[in-house]
Amino acid sequence: MILRIENLTKTFRSRGRRWLGPQTSFTALNDVSLSIGKGESFGLVGESGSGKTTLTRCILGLERITSGRIVFDGTDLTTLPAAEMRRMRARIQIVFQDPYASLNPRMLVHDIIAEPMEIHQDTLGLGARQRSDRVIELLELVGLGAQHLYRYPHEFSGGQRQRIGIARALAVNPEFLILDEPTSALDVSVQAQVLNLLHDLQQKLGLTYLFISHDLGVIRYICDRIALIYRGDIVEEGGVDDIFERPSSDYARMLLAAMPEPDPAKSPFNTEAAG
Amino acid sequence: MAFLDIRDLHLAMRTFEGEAHVLNGINLSVERGEIWGLVGETGCGKSLTGLSISRLVPSPPGRYLRGEIRFAGQDLLATPEDGMRRLRGGHIGMIFQDPTTNLNPAFRIGEQMVDVALHADAVDPAILGLAPGASRRQRRVEARRLAIAMLDKVGVPDAARRIDDYPHQFSGGMRQRVLIAMALIGKPELLIADEPTTALDVSVQAQILRLIHSLVLEYQLAVLLITHNLGVVAQLCTHVAVMYAGNIIESGPVRPVFRNPTHPYTRALMKAVPHATHRRGELQGLPGSVPNLFTPPPGCRLAPRCPVAQPRCAERVPPTIAVSPGHDVACVLATPAGSAAA
Amino acid sequence: MSASATPDARASAVAARRQNWRRAAYRFQQSWLSIVGLAIVVLLFVAAVAGPSLVPYPADIAGGINTATRFEAPSIAHLFGTNELGQDVFTLVIAGARISLLSGVAVVVLGALAGTIVGALAGYYGGWTDEILMRIADLKLTLPSLILAMAVAAALGAGLVNTIIAIALTWWPGYARLVRGEVIAKKEELFVQVAQALGAGTGRILRRHILPNIVSPIIVKMSLDMGFAILTVASLGFIGIGVKPPTPEWGSLLSIARNYMPDYWWTAMFPGLAIFLAVFGFNLLGDGLRDVLDPRARR
Amino acid sequence: MLRFAVRRIVLLVPVIVGLSLLIFAIARLLPGDPVTLAAGPNATQAEIADLAREFGLDQPLPVQYWHYATGLVTGDWGQSIFTRRPVLEDLKAYLPATLELVVVAMVLAIVIGIPAGLLAAVYRDRWPDYVSRVVSLGAISMPRFFLGLLLQLGLAMWLGWLPLGGRFPLTEDPPPFVTGFLTIDSLWAGDPHAFGVALAYLALPAFATCLSPLATITRMMRATTLEVLQQDYVLTERALGLSQRLIIFKYVLKNAMSSTLTVIGLYFGWLLGGTVLVETVFDWPGIGLYATKAIVTQDFMPVMGVTLTIGVLFVAVNLVVDLLYGLLNPKVRYE
């Protein structure tokens, strides 16, 4: 097990001082427990507001948790001192959903990819020259090239930007990659390229993925095991085929039923008649 | 002539870089009761096609170079703005992608619906069914009654009370229902739905699709559903038109097109969608990216990325060929129906 | 391989940036008003830099007088006529450009600097820091700035530097508010969250990720504020709390000269027009820059 | 909505306390020795000390503030160290003139500026837009004192259409004091002649005052309208066939108003403190002139009084703006 989440609970208090109204709170994650094995692709499926994003923010230490433990490779992240946590960040990286927004529009591709190496300079110990070489290496790894080094993000298409985002995440040699809906903003043909790239990278680098998506097709394609999260609760967890073939919770069944498959024969409507 | 008939529609948009040919000879015929899925990737012109029907493409920078759009026989491109306004809402309803931004946040939903209903009534007095001499107040009361009925119809619970709520008090799915109610309050014959479910969760998406389907059956609507989701098309649509870089490259009834995609692009698209049967690493994306519309490739716009491209593809725009009745493909490799089938 | 690829890549990057500039220039040129503004501002800068060496009576700038030629109407010898001490009004007005520009720039830069620091801290840290800094800024906004500037300037005594300090003190809250809002918006941007997830420190995030992305609105505000700063300096001069004589400041020139209206109209008219033109130029320029730089103001 | 309003009003208390504290701090931290100044040129050290004691200036700052703050509440705003007149009495005499000027100017600016901005946005890049842009930029750039001078010379002196300055004909008695607004008081007294006269005196100062807010409101309105016009819901409204007029004057206006409202609130306060220039030119007996005189003599009780009054008015106006904002913007209200 590389990541173990034990009884994680996260409660948000409502923002703002409201001294003329009652204090309200909202539980985003409710006693969540998960474990992810080294080298596996773990899928986390849920609809908007289910707590997926909060969970990733907790793992990354961007959110203070209310109770529970997050153990990464034997270390409890929630009690880690700040300096240690910073070091740990080199081992856990994230790729966000929106490739348009996750790249700083004012930075060159080179600088974007080199930045994690600068931040984790003490761990990696790379000089400026070495960093530049590694940037090119990374670009080539994700299917781009040295000709893209000195350009700004807006000069790239969505798929290319997501590749840049992946290259950035890989810059510090992480072992664990959180993929937060990495393809949901992409067109299908581009999504296919990115999914294939992710698959190849995992093969090549032995990465562990936490893949978050609401697209069941994508999840089924890329993941080994999945967990379904609904309003802060894990409602089902298991092997991907098990859940897709034999869903045990109502929620899983509902999701599967609602998933539109690109096969007119499976349409719930009698569309043929109208034509 | 079809109920909605788009013939050889060419649209150019002026930008800093030059004039982009964003629609390049669109042909489409839609009948009442048909649900057409207009699919394609970002920037292929599917939304502009929808907006063109309502004549909502701003001009400038938009400019129609050629072609015509006929709606119930009326040439829309030649209709003055005033005439278009009478068609909008009353005869052509539209809904858009993001239900959170498409409702005016400063007004109660009822206020907006009543105005739409009053407008539709001004076009067609049958909507409210009031005598010509009815007072403004009477009309508003009746319009409000209609709005509540419509909300009820689209499945907004407790419609009579919620009509006085503001948009931010509704969930995303409910807002989309409100928008649908608003689009249908004028009893249009054509509904243009531009990515109506993209911003919604799958479970909500399924409900909305079901709603649209039932409304089509009830009102004999012609629907143009613009989407990039092949699954949605497969589920809801009777017909599909696949767009690429401003062209419809394949169109026809859903089943033949999906079972037997003929155009290389359609095929690539189908293959790119992850499917239960796909093994990891087997998905096939289309290499390359969408062509630059300022200087599009001379022949088939897919040619540079096409896995089966031939030299002649780059020379001339391929003609549209019917590979089976109603199933049209714009590819040189397609074989016309009736000729020796593969 | 990297060595061979890099120069090429750099060249293309340069080309791309040039393209961006051209695009910006194109948008800017779309509006002839912006060009007029730019022209006025360039003219101002020329006058400010080279003015003292261009004017016909440079001695008058430092207070030279010639009471034998008092109140002469505009002529070839004195384009804008002469004033109550026989000084050449044209010379004084041209020399005034330097004072106005200098004080305008100083006020805006000081204000923007202070405001950006306060706003960035408040926006980034939020919570109590934000609460305290912004309440102070809000309080500051409720105080009548002109009266406050007058009070501070009067208390510090006349002089260009004191005037600048007095105005700059009232100037920062606008920037603090702007920057705070922008920082809060940018803080939520994904790329900032990515940087946080990468373990970047506050300094790096502010410096590399947030501030570079909010310079546009700051620059736009600065260019628009330049006009108002010049106007405020002139206002203080007009009220009589401002620079010391013989500094040829437009507001003071106008203030002195208004008593000679309308008989010796040239003494008042030209400084007044100079203020108007300078402010107008900066406003036109700022407006144009906003169209180019501030994406929200664009279509 | 009521709770929203109550909350906003309760929030005013710390603001006003903070304001008085800030003003007090600024007044005391500035250099200058008002007591010596007030004691006059021939005063001895002992007399100066007496005067300092009389004004409580020999006590520690917190005590001074306490006296000042309690005085504010009980209606004792201190007195001018030079004229020995109570500040509150002076404010009562000067404030209505400034308020009347500012209110009339703001009303003009709003009534003209909002439709002008709306039209400029609707006719973007066509002549109404260009005209309004050039005029409003010009108006913002025009120094008010310079404009005032030109107006005075042109309309009052040269053409003789309007009075040169002042508020009311000297030799006529103004209407009895009710609000201090001569226009309102004259109507109250049922004196249309006095009303006309008061308006004639108001015309030039109000015009000179209103230009800058008018231009700002126009520009703000144009910008927000353009922003709103690009919103998805406007496209939806158009797609549903609502008429352009209905969309602009109902659906767009209400949304565009909310940002403009903020500007109006800010401007109101800004004008209150900024009328001094116009007052100087037109001899308008208002709070700005009063403040200028006090500032020049470092008579800080009046300066503090003026600043506090303007600050409180500003806060009050912005409270109203906030409440209106809540009306326009349901999200705020229900938050």
Next chain:
Amino acid sequence: MFNLTRRQSLTGATALVASAAMGGRAAHAQAKRILVIASNQDIPNFDPHIATGYSASMLLRNTYDSLVRTEGTPPKPVPQLAASWTASADGTEYVFKLDPAARFHDGTPVTAEAVRYSFNRLLRLNKGNAWMVAGIVDENSVQPVDAATVKIRLVKPFAAFLQVLPWLWIVNPKAVDANKGSDDGQTYLRSTIAGSGAWRVRRAEAGNLYEFERVEGGWQQGGGNLTGAIWKIVRETSTQRLMVGRGEAHIAVDLTSEDMDALKGRPGVVSIIEPEYRTFSIKMNTRHGPLADINLRRAVSWAFNYQAMLDAAGYAQLMTGPLPDGILGFDPTLAVPRMNLDKAKEFLAKSDYAKGGIKLVMNYVSGLDQQRRWGLVLLDSLRKLGIELDIKPMIWPDMVASARSPETCPDFFPVYQTANYGDPDNIAFAAYHSSRNGGWQNPVYSSPKVDDLIIRARSETDEAKRKELYVAFQKAVVEDAPDIFGVLEKRKLAMRSDVQNFHFTPVASNAIELFPLSLK
């Protein structure tokens, strides 16, 4: 640009609008005969024993009475409350016979007791004009002999005693005692008139205007036909001028030379440009800094461009020494410096600053444009000696504060001195006696010789001897070069020609007496 014919042709066209806007004000004023005086000074305080400034003087002069008035050129004391008086030969005792008709506004007769009460209140408060008699009169000096006779014993002789009396006003003890409060009636008198003058305040709008109306059944006999008057605060002199030009004001009291030029030949406007006893000189710091060097002071005095100063001053004449022209003891033959660069450089060479290269500081009252101009004249003049000048505008109170010591006093300290009473002692004592050091009238200058001359002159009762003493005084002062002797600006008033019976006096000429005036 502002074309006269154009304006005139338009006047007719716009008369309708104008009359609609301004109502029948002209007619209205006619019936009531209200005189409008435009001035830039407010009257914040009505207390006759506190308020100072010409605007307050104007108010007090018309609403209160004093024992004597001043009239004519040169000014002479004439009866007011005192119908007649006698002075002892040694000049230490005066006996005044009060006019039996004199009544306060509430009808109470003006008695000797009221005079005593008023003098003692003035001395007690020690503000306002108290300085005029400080050290001359004490609390026991004023002794009522009977109800209508009052004797004043001076502590020491004071030649100008009758000249200062017009500025010491008599209040109604009954009214003040009834509203005494804890501050000797200061609060009451701040906004209430308790006098016996021919006028009362009808309307007071602070910062805007003060309207006077004639006291019905006032004790004074005769006078002009005015029914009322308005003291209107008009801050800009150009506006004052425009108002007189348009007939909106009858008298403008603060006009500049440029304004007078602009009004020249304007129909219906009378210009009054008269000399008065108001000196302007630039005092030098004789005790601290470079100017403590007498040769540098002389160099500066000789380098100064007097002609430019006169040009910039407009209607004025250059001063010949420390005293104003025409005043008792004035010596027109005095040799004073006039611009002579050779002589200036000669003195400079003798000073410690032979090469120049120093920077001197001049403060002036911000907003006083004449002082600014003269500052620039000085700057321009000093440049020829290689000396720089830093001109600092300051508010008047700060200037006063800087005069407190030689160390804080700037190198150049420009001062106007207005004669409150028409006697050389007024200027000689205030501006050159060392006892006044630290005050604005004479911050630093101190010379035992000059002190002696001043003291002897002020207690001398023989006029010829006094004249001699003042001639010696002038010579001694010029020798020391403590000042750049500047200009005597003429008093510039503009008046509508329908104002009648106005007689100029060179003291307090802008604190106009309403009583004799009439409107045609």
